[in-house]
Amino acid sequence: MSDHFKQQAAERAADDVTSGMRLGIGTGSTAEFFVHALAKRVGEGLDVIGVPTSERTRELASGLGIRLTTLENLPELDLTIDGADEFDAGLALIKGGGGALLREKIVAAASGQMTVIADSSKEVAILGQFPLPIEVVPFGLQATSNAVLSVFDDLGLPQKLELRGGSGQPFVTDGGHYILDAHLEAIPQAQFLANRLVAIPGVVEHGLFIGLATKAYVAGSDGVKTVLPV
Numbered sequence: 001m002s003d004h005f006k007q008q009a010a011e012r013a014a015d016d017v018t019s020g021m022r023l024g025i026g027t028g029s030t031a032e033f034f035v036h037a038l039a040k041r042v043g044e045g046l047d048v049i050g051v052p053t054s055e056r057t058r059e060l061a062s063g064l065g066i067r068l069t070t071l072e073n074l075p076e077l078d079l080t081i082d083g084a085d086e087f088d089a090g091l092a093l094i095k096g097g098g099g100a101l102l103r104e105k106i107v108a109a110a111s112g113q114m115t116v117i118a119d120s121s122k123e124v125a126i127l128g129q130f131p132l133p134i135e136v137v138p139f140g141l142q143a144t145s146n147a148v149l150s151v152f153d154d155l156g157l158p159q160k161l162e163l164r165g166g167s168g169q170p171f172v173t174d175g176g177h178y179i180l181d182a183h184l185e186a187i188p189q190a191q192f193l194a195n196r197l198v199a200i201p202g203v204v205e206h207g208l209f210i211g212l213a214t215k216a217y218v219a220g221s222d223g224v225k226t227v228l229p230v
């Protein structure tokens with residue numbers, strides 16, 4: 001049923017796209033429904049150009065006939081449409097479950113607006129139940145991990161940090177980095193934590209998206225609702 005809701009949210013977001021738009025195209029299961037919905041409209045004559053946030057999205061969108069470019073060629077976008085692993089009432093997000101958080105954040109920051117598409121299970125009162133992804137460079141991994149854990153200790157957060165994929169075969173992002181997943185349970189001071197994490201040498205980016213999303217379409221048993229940040 002969640003796939004049905006994801007598809008509903010994605011199709012609603014696709015209805016907002018108009019010819020001439022420069023789009024950031026997200027990554028993940030919900031974003032893939034958006035790519036298919038967008039491709040259908042392109043096939044009907046919609047003229048847009050997109051910047052994909054991952055190699056996976058690039059391959060899917062290109063294969064479906066969506067015209068693509070890069071941020072190097074098109075550094076300013078009108079709208080990014082992407083999913084989220086969690087979002088709160090202020091539309092602060094946790095993203096990065098699919099491993100594309102760095103490119104997703106760069107593209108979202110280059111966009112005038114960002115619409116989140118999600119099923120209702122992703123709406124939470126406080127962020128943190130979903131593990132927070134932290135993208136790090138492989139060099140000095142243990143030192144970086146220790147610094148991250150020290151921040152958690154300072155903030156009274158659980159010190160549970162896992163290397164995605166494990167040490168034997170760690171997950172590698174499109175940018176050649178690793179991901180540490182932090183199991184924090186709840187993040188009461190998301191902006192403060194975000195600031196502390198980006199100050200750590202070795203941390204490339206984190207999955208807290210704050211002040212980027214301007215609207216969300218959230219699908220559930222009662223249909224698709226529009227959520228604006230409060």
